[in-house]
Amino acid sequence: MKRILTLASISAAMTVALSAPVFAAAEDAIGTWKDSESGGITQIYTCDGGVCIKVVTPSKAREKDDNNPDPALKGRSMAGVVIMTGAVKDGADRWKGKVYNSEDGKEYTGFIEVKSKDDVKLEGCILGGILCKTREWKRVQ
Numbered sequence: 383m384k385r386i387l388t389l390a391s392i393s394a395a396m397t398v399a400l401s402a403p404v405f406a407a408a409e410d411a412i413g414t415w416k417d418s419e420s421g422g423i424t425q426i427y428t429c430d431g432g433v434c435i436k437v438v439t440p441s442k443a444r445e446k447d448d449n450n451p452d453p454a455l456k457g458r459s460m461a462g463v464v465i466m467t468g469a470v471k472d473g474a475d476r477w478k479g480k481v482y483n484s485e486d487g488k489e490y491t492g493f494i495e496v497k498s499k500d501d502v503k504l505e506g507c508i509l510g511g512i513l514c515k516t517r518e519w520k521r522v523q
Contacts (some may be wrong), residue, residue, distance in 0.1 A: 387496045411477070414438065415519035423522060424465070426494065426502070431496065433477050434506070435466035449487035460484055466492055466504075481506045483515075 411426050411433060414482065420441035426433055440460035450456045469479030472493065480491025483506055490506035493514075497503055498519040507514040 391519055411475070411494060411496050413504055414522040415502060415521050417441065418518045418520055420444065420517075424519065432468065432479065433466070433468040434464055434469065434479075435481075435494065436464045444484050445457070445486075447484050449484060451487050463506065469494060 390498055399508035407462050412421060412428060414425050416423050420510060422437065424435050424440035425438050426435050438462045445453060447458045447460055452456060465482045466479050469477035473480035475496035477494050479491050479492055493505045495503045502519045504517045505514040
């Protein structure tokens with residue numbers, strides 16, 4: 383009987399230990415990130431029960447929102463623009479929402495995924511996720 387309780391205790395401890403990193407990884411998305419390709423700085427933060435992303439420092443190539451189809455927004459500074467909204471949990475370390483792409487002024491289905499404590503991936507997709515453009519971001523210390 384004592385051996386059965388010990389095995390049950392070990393099993394329970396392992397379950398908690400193995401599930402803890404998954405929960406921690408999901409929370410690791412919150413913070414400030416630098417786009418590895420463009421150099422732009424973004425912030426991922428909690429909003430409306432999910433996550434949102436805003437531009438903190440735009441990349442040199444995308445300082446202005448020149449491709450926005452809305453005449454009132456066209457040409458605005460990208461600094462402070464929320465580029466992902468309505469993102470809700472879509473997995474242990476992934477959120478799905480709408481992402482705005484200033485390169486073409488369009489909105490896409492977007493995914494933000496925690497790859498590690500210091501790496502996240504943003505994807506903008508069309509055709510139900512068949513075609514996606516991916517950006518890798520590194521945490522700003």
